[in-house]
Amino acid sequence: MDKALEWLKNNSDLLIHYGIQTILAIVIFIVGNKIAKFVGKLTAKGLEKRKVDKAVASFLSSIVHALVFAAVILMALSQLGIQTTSFVAILGAAGLAIGLALQGSLSNFASGVLIIILRPFKAGDYVEAGGKAGSVQKIEIFSTELRTPDNKVIIMPNSAIMGGPITNFSREATRRIDLVIGVSYSADLKQTKEVLESVLNAESRILKDPAYTVAVLELASSSVNFVVRPWVNSGDYWPTYFALMENIKIALDDANIAIPFPQMDVHLHKDA
The missing domain is CATH 1.10.287.1260 (Helix Hairpins)
Structure with missing residues (x-):
């Protein structure tokens, strides 16, 4: 001591x-x-x-x-x-x-730098990348945060984003809605086209320029398929899509134009 x-x-x-x-x-x-x-x-x-x-x-x-x-x-x-x-x-x-x-972490950092330089998207854009889709919230050093429409948060490694295709649904001001509508072979094609065009003309969110397209796409196994392609502002895409699907069905029913179920003809041969 x-x-x-x-x-x-x-x-x-x-x-x-x-x-x-x-x-x-x-x-x-x-x-x-x-x-x-x-x-x-x-x-x-x-x-x-x-x-x-x-x-x-x-x-x-x-x-x-x-x-x-x-x-x-x-x-x-x-x-x-x-x-x-x-x-x-x-x-x-x-x-x-x-x-x-930690090569993976360095790869994420380098990918984050590339995202900042190349700017394939910005905050608020709705994108699909690395097999996931959502609105971009923020870009961190190693990861990017996405928020899905049902309010889920996805933390994506930057390398996963830059390592594959990136689809940006918000970059352009307008988008085209692609619908395929099948009708019965017994339906009057001219009448069907007029019904589809009347539904599009009644929808105020559809743009006049570029003009929409309504045409016969193919003679399928069970139906005659029409392609319906109107243009809308990007923010109106899903509301217009849902409205058109409902209104087209109602209009075809009112005109007695059938939307056929998939069907198959079976031929039976009886041996002598």
């Missing part, structure tokens, strides 16, 4: 020095972490005020936060007396090893 007290007495200045340094390092870390978050949020708000896409602002603010936080860690280690130059070298070597082990 006496030896311990004597050691504390002889090294009290050193303990006080390192104690203060440790406390300062902890304070730097805590305050720096808050500053990093604040700078990240400030960057996002500044980019949004400049009317930068919300997804891009989210991605860039995440990078800024990561860079500031890395600087804070180096400052805290320097306060403890650790030589940051050698630490950075060690960190670089460790980073190479970790990078080889």
Whole structure:
């Protein structure tokens, strides 16, 4: 006990020095972490005020936060007396090893950079990518957040998005509705076409330019198939689609034009 007290007495200045340094390092870390978050949020708000896409602002603010936080860690280690130059070298070597082990994460990061540069979509666009579909909410460093029409959140790795086809349903102002309507072979084709055109003419959301198309598509096994292709504003696609399906059925019923079920003729041959 006496030896311990004597050691504390002889090294009290050193303990006080390192104690203060440790406390300062902890304070730097805590305050720096808050500053990093604040700078990240400030960057996002500044980019949004400049009317930068919300997804891009989210991605860039995440990078800024990561860079500031890395600087804070180096400052805290320097306060403890650790030589940051050698630490950075060690960190670089460790980073190479970790990078080889985490190739997927690096691929996600690189894909996120490509998304920002190429901009195949922006926040709010409804897209289909990587086998999933939804509205783009934000782009993070490693992933992109989508929200489905039934309010499910999908976190998609950026590499999965950039690794396949991307369908953007919101980029163009207009979209074409493609319907195939089958009628009986006994139906009057001219009358059927007039009925279909009357339904389209009565729908106010259908655009006049480009003009819609109503034509015989094929003589199928059980029906004569008409193709119905009107153009609408992208935001009116699904409401118009549902309305047309209902109104076409009602109009064909009123005109006594049958929509046939799939059918097959069976011929029986009796042996003599």
